[in-house]
Amino acid sequence: MKKTNSKLQNRAFTSACIIVAALGLAYAPIPGLQQTVVIVSGTELQAPLEQLEAKFEQENPNIKIDLKFQGSQDIVNKFIDQKNDFTPTVLIPASGELLDELSQRYQAQNNSEAFYNQPQPIAKTLLVAIAWSERGNVLFPNNQFSWSRVEQAMQANSWSAVGGQKSWGSFDFVITDPTRSNSAQASLNLWAMSKLNASNPNNIDYNNPAITTLFSTVKKSVYQPPRSTDILLQEFITRGPNDADVATVYESIALSRWQQSGKNQGKPYQIYYLNPTVETVATAAIVRQNVDSGTANAAQKFVDFLTQSEQQKVFVQYGFRPTNNNIDVRSVPNSPWSQNIPGAEINPSAKTLPAPNQKGIGEIQRLWQRTN
Incomplete structure (x- = not known):
């Protein structure tokens, strides 16, 4: 009787081991099969x-x-x-x-x-602009972003020429490298549309002298543009006013890094919705x-x-x-739309356009590369 019970216990133990091993094989990575x-x-x-x-x-x-x-x-x-x-x-x-x-x-x-x-x-996400609040108030009255105001400040290369304080020095606009980054391509596409008063983002004449001049102005003003938008924003926050005043970035990273800007520079940047903007x-x-x-x-x-x-x-x-x-x-818990970020909107009224198509991207890259 004792031997029978012992055999039964051994069998139960063996069965339990087999079950545990099978579960292990089912849920643990198997070398060579991962x-x-x-x-x-x-x-x-x-x-x-x-x-x-x-x-x-x-x-x-x-x-x-x-x-x-x-x-x-x-x-x-x-x-x-x-x-x-x-x-x-x-x-x-x-x-x-x-x-x-x-x-x-x-x-x-x-x-x-x-x-x-x-x-x-x-x-x-959407393409937006950001600016340090004090300077954005000067450049964009009534919180309305304007490509022409940015171009005017770039051409003047001086804050004092556009109503800012002389101590602010030169005006510094920042975008990513259009040959490597989608946000710069979208920014230049919208800027060209504004310059030509066009309504179709995929029907821009990039051979127009006004667009050639615009690209030249931007390229001379933007020194060593970063390869990606998140890198640009990190540099924007680190450099702060006097080295980086206005930039175009994705709404997503502008929202997620907003608190960081306040810690680094004392006063955080403000978000401005472009109109029209690009949804990516x-x-x-x-x-x-x-x-x-x-x-x-x-x-x-x-x-x-x-x-x-x-x-x-x-x-x-x-x-x-x-x-x-x-x-x-x-x-959503910890949603940035619940943090009272200056300028952030859940339902912005701006018209939303698609990103430029393959032909437009190619034209933007070619013009940027050949412009001095």
């Missing part, structure tokens, strides 16, 4: 993606996310020219129009589709080049994860507008 998904994103998404990476890997232990960050135009160019020292799986530039450009260029070179599936929107939609695409179907499936899990409501709320916390219109940005 898949690595390389995400190449614009720098404006760096903070939320780094936060969401840890959560996703915890829920999907057999998938490792490897995040890389570049300027949005760099994402396209480096992929097409195969200049990366890694193999990208997912590309997430700031604008879906840049993926259209990549798809067309890739198909022309390879006669095949660039992506596994239709690219998916991840998060939205950070969009994810799973590439086919050197990516097998198993890795593509793992990548799709991550992209789908980013579009779920809980993850969309994380993007809201970093100043992005969700692709899910059912999410109220004010109800």
Whole structure:
């Protein structure tokens, strides 16, 4: 009887061990079976993606996310020219129009589709201007942004010439590098529209002498433009008034870094909505080049994860507008729209335009490169 009980206990113990081992195999990473998904994103998404990476890997232990960050135009160019020292799986530039450009260029070179599936929107934001409050009050009366006022200040190169204090010195406007960054391309496109009083962002005559002169003025005034928008904003905050007065950036990072500007400079900057402005939609695409179907499936899990409501709320916390219109940005914990940020609006009245198309981007880049 004792022997029988002992055998039964041994069998139960063995069965329990088998169950525990099976659970371990199901939920723990198996050496050799873990898949690595390389995400190449614009720098404006760096903070939320780094936060969401840890959560996703915890829920999907057999998938490792490897995040890389570049300027949005760099994402396209480096992929097409195969200049990366890694193999990208997912590309997430700031604008879906840049993926259209990549798809067309890739198909022309390879006669095949660039992506596994239709690219998916991840998060939205608007192009805005920022200025240190005291100087913005002088340059933009009634809080109305004006491209002509910025150009006037750049041409004068002096705050005193546009109503500012002489001690403020020269006027310093900042944008990113238009050959590498989507925000600068969108800024110059809107500026050209304003200059020509045009209504169509994709029907601008970049050979017009007035636009050539405008680009020359901007290029002479902008010294060593940063490669990405988040880097620009960090430099803007660090440099402060007298070295950086006005800039165009994404609303998302302007909101998420606003408190930092107050800590660094004593008085934070103010946000100004451009009218019209550009809505950019950070969009994810799973590439086919050197990516097998198993890795593509793992990548799709991550992209789908980013579009779920809980993850969309994380993007809201970093100043992005969700692709899910059912999410109220004010109800999200730690939402920047609940922090009384000067100039921030939940529903700005500005007309919203798409980012410039491939042809427009090409014209902007060519004119910038040949302008002195």
